[in-house]
Amino acid sequence: xxxxxxxxxxxxxxxxxxxxxxxxxxxxxxxxxxxxxxxxxxxxxxxxxxxxxxxxxxxxxxxxxxxxxxxxxxxxxxxxxxxxxxxxxxxxxxxxxxxxxxxxxxxxxxxxxxxxxxxxxxxxxxxxxxxxxxxxxxxxxxxxxxxxxxxxxxxxxxxxxxxxxxxxxxxxxxxxxxxxxxxxxxxxxxxxxxxxxxxxxxxxxxxxxxxxxxxxxxxxxxxxxxxxxxxxxxxxxxxxxxxxxxxxxxxxxxxxxxxxxxxxxxxxxxxxxxxxxxxxxxxxxxxxxxxxxxxxxxxxxxxxxxxxxxxxxxxxxxxxxxxxxxxxxxxxxxxxxxxxxxxxxxxxxxxxxxxxxxxxxxxxxxxxxxxxxxxx
Amino acid sequence: xxxxxxxxxxxxxxxxxxxxxxxxxxxxxxxxxxxxxxxxxxxxxxxxxxxxxxxxxxxxxxxxxxxxxxxxxxxxxxxxxxxxxxxxxxxxxxxxxxxxxxxxxxxxxxxxxxxxxxxxxxxxxxxxxxxxxxxxxxxxxxxxxxxxxxxxxxxxxxxxxxxxxxxxxxxxxxxxxxxxxxxxxxxxxxxxxxxxxxxxxxxxxxxxxxxxxxxxxxxxxxxxxxxxxxxxxxxxxxxxxxxxxxxxxxxxxxxxxxxxxxxxxxxxxxxxxxxxxxxxxxxxxxxxxxxxxxxxxxxxxxxxxxxxxxxxxxxxxxxxxxxxxxxxxxxxxxxxxxxxxxxxxxxxxxxxxxxxxxxxxxxxxxxxxxxxxxxx
Numbered sequence: 005x006x007x008x009x010x011x012x013x014x015x016x017x018x019x020x021x022x023x024x025x026x027x028x029x030x031x032x033x034x035x036x037x038x039x040x041x042x043x044x045x046x047x048x049x050x051x052x053x054x055x056x057x058x059x060x061x062x063x064x065x066x067x068x069x070x071x072x073x074x075x076x077x078x079x080x081x082x083x084x085x086x087x088x089x090x091x092x093x094x095x096x097x098x099x100x101x102x103x104x105x106x107x108x109x110x111x112x113x114x115x116x117x118x119x120x121x122x123x124x125x126x127x128x129x130x131x132x133x134x135x136x137x138x139x140x141x142x143x144x145x146x147x148x149x150x151x152x153x154x155x156x157x158x159x160x161x162x163x164x165x166x167x168x169x170x171x172x173x174x175x176x177x178x179x180x181x182x183x184x185x186x187x188x189x190x191x192x193x194x195x196x197x198x199x200x201x202x203x204x205x206x207x208x209x210x211x212x213x214x215x216x217x218x219x220x221x222x223x224x225x226x227x228x229x230x231x232x233x234x235x236x237x238x239x240x241x242x243x244x245x246x247x248x249x250x251x252x253x254x255x256x257x258x259x260x261x262x263x264x265x266x267x268x269x270x271x272x273x274x275x276x277x278x279x280x281x282x283x284x285x286x287x288x289x290x291x292x293x294x295x296x297x298x299x300x301x302x303x304x305x306x307x308x309x310x311x312x313x314x315x316x317x318x319x320x321x322x323x324x325x326x327x328x329x330x331x332x333x334x335x336x337x338x339x340x341x342x343x344x345x346x347x348x349x350x351x352x353x354x355x356x357x358x359x360x361x362x363x364x365x366x367x368x369x370x371x372x373x374x375x376x377x378x379x380x
Numbered sequence: 381x382x383x384x385x386x387x388x389x390x391x392x393x394x395x396x397x398x399x400x401x402x403x404x405x406x407x408x409x410x411x412x413x414x415x416x417x418x419x420x421x422x423x424x425x426x427x428x429x430x431x432x433x434x435x436x437x438x439x440x441x442x443x444x445x446x447x448x449x450x451x452x453x454x455x456x457x458x459x460x461x462x463x464x465x466x467x468x469x470x471x472x473x474x475x476x477x478x479x480x481x482x483x484x485x486x487x488x489x490x491x492x493x494x495x496x497x498x499x500x501x502x503x504x505x506x507x508x509x510x511x512x513x514x515x516x517x518x519x520x521x522x523x524x525x526x527x528x529x530x531x532x533x534x535x536x537x538x539x540x541x542x543x544x545x546x547x548x549x550x551x552x553x554x555x556x557x558x559x560x561x562x563x564x565x566x567x568x569x570x571x572x573x574x575x576x577x578x579x580x581x582x583x584x585x586x587x588x589x590x591x592x593x594x595x596x597x598x599x600x601x602x603x604x605x606x607x608x609x610x611x612x613x614x615x616x617x618x619x620x621x622x623x624x625x626x627x628x629x630x631x632x633x634x635x636x637x638x639x640x641x642x643x644x645x646x647x648x649x650x651x652x653x654x655x656x657x658x659x660x661x662x663x664x665x666x667x668x669x670x671x672x673x674x675x676x677x678x679x680x681x682x683x684x685x686x687x688x689x690x691x692x693x694x695x696x697x698x699x700x701x702x703x704x705x706x707x708x709x710x711x712x713x714x715x716x717x718x719x720x721x722x723x724x725x726x727x728x729x730x731x732x733x734x735x736x737x738x739x740x741x742x743x744x745x746x747x748x749x750x751x752x753x754x755x756x
Binding site: 042046047051071072076086298315319326328329330332333 | 420457
């Protein structure tokens with residue numbers, strides 16, 4: 005089994021620091037993984053991500069499967085080599101995007117028949133296929149294929165999804181892997197506590213390298229998210245890494261880390277950059293707002309990123325209004341810097357045994373900052 | 381008068397090497413200036429342009445005038461500070477874009493009344509206004525306002541445009557300048573040899589820091605371009621810099637340098653990057669072409685740019701097809717590297733007194749390379 009070392013356990017919460025020892029280098033946890041959907045973290049070079057000290061990124065199997073295709077990436081030496089990224093990569097199974105993006109889906113016990121959202125090509129993704137694609141991509145961490153029901157969803161459907169998820173997980177566990185590849189199981193069960201518990205318990209019997217919590221943050225609100233996390237984590241082995249899928253608001257990460265979650269991914273830093281939103285220590289700031297028209301200060305005062313040490317809010321706002329690529333680049337860079345800094349702050353608080361205080365101090369971390377507050 | 385030092389004169393042609401000593405550092409000529417229309421060279425950071433060793437870029441007065449506005453840039457400390465570019469900037473007068481982009485134009489002897497292409501705001505640009513805007517932007521080199529007639533254009537109109545250009549130039553020459561700002565006059569006259577000659581001669585009497593050749597490359601074809609250049613240059617003082625406006629195909633630059641032109645600007649490296657075209661030593665290559673689908677080689681073999689030393693044609697093609705910002709970034713970076721390298725090669729050939737040979741060897745430099753030729 006691949007090595008995950010827990011290096012520190014916070015005294016007051018279940019938060020812990022650890023290291024995933026992947027074949028493409030160490031990954032310190034808690035970790036936030038930027039999303040590189042189409043073999044690129046949007047608007048960023050690999051060199052810039054290394055500069056920001058990211059040790060792992062996420063690739064979307066569905067997107068890579070439909071374009072440019074697995075054969076092509078394999079012939080180009082695998083996903084790392086194709087995209088020029090020498091550190092770790094986690095790939096999802098493709099299941100989530102098949103259900104949210106693809107056309108004419110038909111789910112059976114064998115897998116999902118669907119048409120590519122790009123050109124309508126008929127494709128099939130089952131547990132074996134999902135593992136084979138990820139093996140050929142050569143990711144460091146592969147995810148099993150699961151069924152993620154929407155919210156709200158009745159108990160019967162949730163139950164069925166758990167059964168299918170478990171039978172697919174059992175199949176996935178037996179598939180060939182890339183050298184040193186980790187495979188993570190995924191806990192489903194919606195908002196039903198007993199289903200989460202039994203799903204987690206059964207998955208653990210299959211003995212995965214790590215465990216993900218799936219099917220949360222699908223519209224159920226923060227309290228039910230926290231409950232879903234707790235209901236899953238409590239049945240997972242302490243010594244294996246836990247990954248909360250698709251979650252990346254600071255407040256959600258803090259709450260989940262306090263419950264012993266180690267890994268996160270989300271498109272927000274780059275997606276909200278495209279919408280003109282900056283993540284700052286004070287909260288989220290709309291950089292396109294007219295109040296910043298002539299503001300000489302950086303996106304965030306005191307920030308050490310390239311954007312903040314070289315450019316003003318007025319300039320970044322101008323670039324965004326003029327649809328200039330550099331605007332999105334600078335804001336993506338700033339947001340990814342802030343996300344990296346934030347998980348670093350979480351790790352430091354855990355090592356200092358002060359994570360409970362950290363949680364209290366970050367209750368409002370995701371608020372939208374009223375412009376007036378930043379005026380002077 | 382600002383200092384332009386001619387450091388070498390090629391033995392076999394009129395080509396020369398020189399240095400413009402601007403308040404924002406030296407500019408070695410012959411030089412290609414990347415275009416930063418909206419206070420940014422599209423998709424590039426200032427740091428990347430410095431890395432590529434560019435010493436001067438161009439800003440478009442018209443675009444900056446309509447958005448974000450001169451007042452704003454002035455309050456932000458001028459154009460250099462606003463965009464975080466510490467080296468030299470040349471600004472055009474805005475006249476060309478007023479004629480090509482603005483709505484409801486009315487040209488009088490005083491200047492041009494027009495509406496912003498963005499929001500219809502009524503604006504006016506005359507010789508005094510053009511110089512005042514450029515003074516407030518704080519560019520290192522300002523251009524006089526000229527009238528650039530379209531092609532074809534009858535002799536009477538061309539003659540009128542020359543008269544107006546000269547009377548505006550006389551007014552521009554007397555306007556206040558930014559500290560150390562150079563002002564260049566512009567030769568018009570279309571394809572009429574005597575008009576070019578008289579325009580140049582009259583401009584020289586006004587005593588500008590440098591002279592531009594305007595109104596070429598407006599659809600008249602390569603032979604008439606070369607003729608227009610020759611007809612202008614022959615009447616300009618040897619010791620002042622000459623700038624061929626809006627021209628940037630390699631073949632056109634080579635021909636003009638051989639006639640004693642020193643400066644060029646063009647949007648091609650970044651614009652054609654957005655269209656998927658790479659400039660290479662062999663000619664122009666369409667990177668989106670299906671033949672590169674699985675090609676492991678870089679955009680250009682042997683190229684030392686970041687894109688070519690880290691990524692394959694297959695990857696860049698994928699990024700372009702997937703509309704990923706990184707695709708445009710990598711191709712812009714490569715093209716600007718190639719343009720910088722090419723003018724460097726021109727300077728080296730001049731210093732070696734072999735520019736005539738250089739011209740011969742680069743007759744086909746702008747051809748579109750058939751894919752078959754690059755296949756192996």
